[in-house]
Structures are given as structure tokens and as C-alpha cells.
Amino acid sequence: MAITLSLCRLCLSLLSFSTLFISETFRWWSESMKKAVLLNADISSVISRLGHTDRVVIGDAGLPIPDTTVRIDMALTHNVPTFLQVVAAVTSEMQVEVAIVAEEMAEKNPTLHNALLDQLKHLEIHQGNSIELHYVSHEDFKIQSGKSRAIIRSGECSPYANVILCAGVTF
Structure with missing residues (x-):
């Protein structure tokens, strides 16, 4: 039971971290996308x-x-x-x-x-x-x-x- 509870806490921590990582990555990507006319x-x-x-x-x-x-x-x-x-x-x-x-x-x-x-x-x-x-x-x-x-x-x-x-x- 203690192992299961520890694994659940670990999964929640990883999920929280990955959500933050993904949102920060997306924010960086959306702010750095090219907005000028030239695409080449x-x-x-x-x-x-x-x-x-x-x-x-x-x-x-x-x-x-x-x-x-x-x-x-x-x-x-x-x-x-x-x-x-x-x-x-x-x-x-x-x-x-x-x-x-x-x-x-x-x-x-x-x-x-x-x-x-x-x-x-x-x-x-x-x-x-x-x-x-x-x-x-x-x-x-x-x-x-x-x-x-x-x-x-x-x-x-x-x-x-x-x-x-x-x-x-x-x-």
C-alpha cells in the first residue's frame, strides 16, 4: 500500500512537471514563431x-x-x-x-x-x-x-x- 501511494505521488509530480514543461515550451514556441513576410x-x-x-x-x-x-x-x-x-x-x-x-x-x-x-x-x-x-x-x-x-x-x-x-x- 505504501509503495502504491508513493508511486501515485511520483506520477502526480511527474504529471505536474510535464504539464509545466509543455506549457513553457509552447509559450516559447509561440513567442518565437516568425511573423515577418519572408518565409524562405x-x-x-x-x-x-x-x-x-x-x-x-x-x-x-x-x-x-x-x-x-x-x-x-x-x-x-x-x-x-x-x-x-x-x-x-x-x-x-x-x-x-x-x-x-x-x-x-x-x-x-x-x-x-x-x-x-x-x-x-x-x-x-x-x-x-x-x-x-x-x-x-x-x-x-x-x-x-x-x-x-x-x-x-x-x-x-x-x-x-x-x-x-x-x-x-x-x-
């Missing part, structure tokens, strides 16, 4: 490790990606996702200080170029800082993109739909 784990990981001035490239489906650079391939089919959709998702979590585009984008793809400029203007307002815009030749862009932390490939199938985003600081 690879992109989130790259952004979380960026330092000031580190670079991330968002490219169209045709941008060459060196074997030595991290490739995050988002392309599903022609224009899915679009270049601007990927820019919006990435910049929802990344503080941007400088954007670099190929000079050819303004001439060969003016509609997308203007849409990117609009998106960067909205980002400036949201971030509360100005974003410098630099233009380089497409050849120089390809060289610089190889020095980035990662190249994120969109499904965009229009010419020169590429941008290098340089990380800023939030303080």
Missing part, C-alpha cells in the same frame, strides 16, 4: 548573418551565378516569382543602404527600372533612411555579384532585372 529559410539565414555593407543579389532567371557563390533558386517557371516580388520579400527583413543596378536596365527595361526605383523610394520611407543608387555596366555588375553573400534567382524573364542590395544598419 535560406534567405532568412543569409539576411540574419549579414554585416554592414555585405551584399545580396536578386537576379533574373538568366543571371550567371558563380559556383563559389551561394545560390538560392526561387525560380519556378517563367516570371514566377517576379523580380519585384523577390525584392519586396527580401527587403521586408533586410536593411538596405545601397542598391546597385546595371546601367542597361534603365535603357533596355525602363518599366521594370522605374518600378524598382518606386519600390526603393517606399523602402526608404519604411526604413527611415536614404538608399544610395549606383549604376555600373552589366559586365561589372556580374563581377560584383560574384562577391556577394548570396545570389537569389527569381523567375523573371526580362532583360537586366538584377539588383545588388548592400546591407545597412538599423541603429
Whole structure:
């Protein structure tokens, strides 16, 4: 009888502990769940490790990606996702200080170029800082993109739909 009573007390103690453990675990889990727009784990990981001035490239489906650079391939089919959709998702979590585009984008793809400029203007307002815009030749862009932390490939199938985003600081 004494053994049975001791076992019952032990079971109640374990049950009480496990209930507390489960509720605390659930509280931690629910408070740490991601609430931002960006759900892609690879992109989130790259952004979380960026330092000031580190670079991330968002490219169209045709941008060459060196074997030595991290490739995050988002392309599903022609224009899915679009270049601007990927820019919006990435910049929802990344503080941007400088954007670099190929000079050819303004001439060969003016509609997308203007849409990117609009998106960067909205980002400036949201971030509360100005974003410098630099233009380089497409050849120089390809060289610089190889020095980035990662190249994120969109499904965009229009010419020169590429941008290098340089990380800023939030303080």
C-alpha cells in the first residue's frame, strides 16, 4: 500500500512537471514563431548573418551565378516569382543602404527600372533612411555579384532585372 501511494505521488509530480514543461515550451514556441513576410529559410539565414555593407543579389532567371557563390533558386517557371516580388520579400527583413543596378536596365527595361526605383523610394520611407543608387555596366555588375553573400534567382524573364542590395544598419 505504501509503495502504491508513493508511486501515485511520483506520477502526480511527474504529471505536474510535464504539464509545466509543455506549457513553457509552447509559450516559447509561440513567442518565437516568425511573423515577418519572408518565409524562405535560406534567405532568412543569409539576411540574419549579414554585416554592414555585405551584399545580396536578386537576379533574373538568366543571371550567371558563380559556383563559389551561394545560390538560392526561387525560380519556378517563367516570371514566377517576379523580380519585384523577390525584392519586396527580401527587403521586408533586410536593411538596405545601397542598391546597385546595371546601367542597361534603365535603357533596355525602363518599366521594370522605374518600378524598382518606386519600390526603393517606399523602402526608404519604411526604413527611415536614404538608399544610395549606383549604376555600373552589366559586365561589372556580374563581377560584383560574384562577391556577394548570396545570389537569389527569381523567375523573371526580362532583360537586366538584377539588383545588388548592400546591407545597412538599423541603429
